[in-house]
Amino acid sequence: MRLRNKTVIITGAGSGIGKSTALLFAREGATVIVNDLQEPAGEQTVKEIRDAGGIGHFIQADVTDVQSVQAMVDKALNLVGHIDVLFNNAGISGVGAIHEIEPEQWDKVINVNIRGVFLPTKYVVPHMMERKSGSIIHMSSCIAEIGLARRASYAATKGAVLALTKSMQVDYAPYNIRVNALLPGTILTPFVENYLKTSYADPEEAKRSLKSRQLSNDLGSPEDVANAALFLASDDSKFMMGSPLYIDGGVTFG
């Protein structure tokens, strides 16, 4: 068990990649603090963790809200006493070229995908600094490095998260805190299924087109990303600092 005696907070763990990661981390012995905006979804993740014999607690919080995030971190520390890993996973999609995006839509994507990384980190990192130990995982995307049509706001946020990863790593290396980023390609989650349904007349054709940009014949699964998150969370990756980890079927490379 690679996460025995570790406590992990995963934001946005009610669905998709966050949920798969929560289930995997619990199987690896972690106590998992499942965060999500949506209570039923978060509670369902915890139920599945407990049904499988693991330890999980749901804490509802909006990662863009200061009081909500502070309360989540306080609650987690009261429940378990320490936080070893923070996985800043929660995020939303944004579709459109710049001239098509309304300022309010732009602000919403920036708010969830960047402020939603800033706040949990801001309130967890002092605890990690005190303990001189921690692993922080940021959810970026391959879109931080490759151009894709009509994804301007989303790409801007994921590029920012990658830059933040490197900057933070320099600040927190003296405290033995590692900060790394995941860069997934197309992973079949509710987030992507919904994007394909609302943005394309023929979602199956869109999937074929996405595959044709990769080296792999398959699109990714949430478990593919969860396995990479496990590597970054555990001491197996102890020599990785400020690094991007690609889980993208070769789309960035290809």
Ligand code: NAD
């Ligand atoms: P998903 O929509 O299945 O899950 C995201 C979860 O985040 C949802 O449960 C949602 O309720 C929660 N959430 C949204 N806003 C929140 C907020 N303000 N506070 C707390 N929770 C909130 O999405 P997913 O595909 O699993 O994506 C997870 C992360 O991975 C996102 O950051 C996304 O940008 C990133 N990502 C996904 C893909 C992909 O292809 N699916 C690729 C690259 C990166």
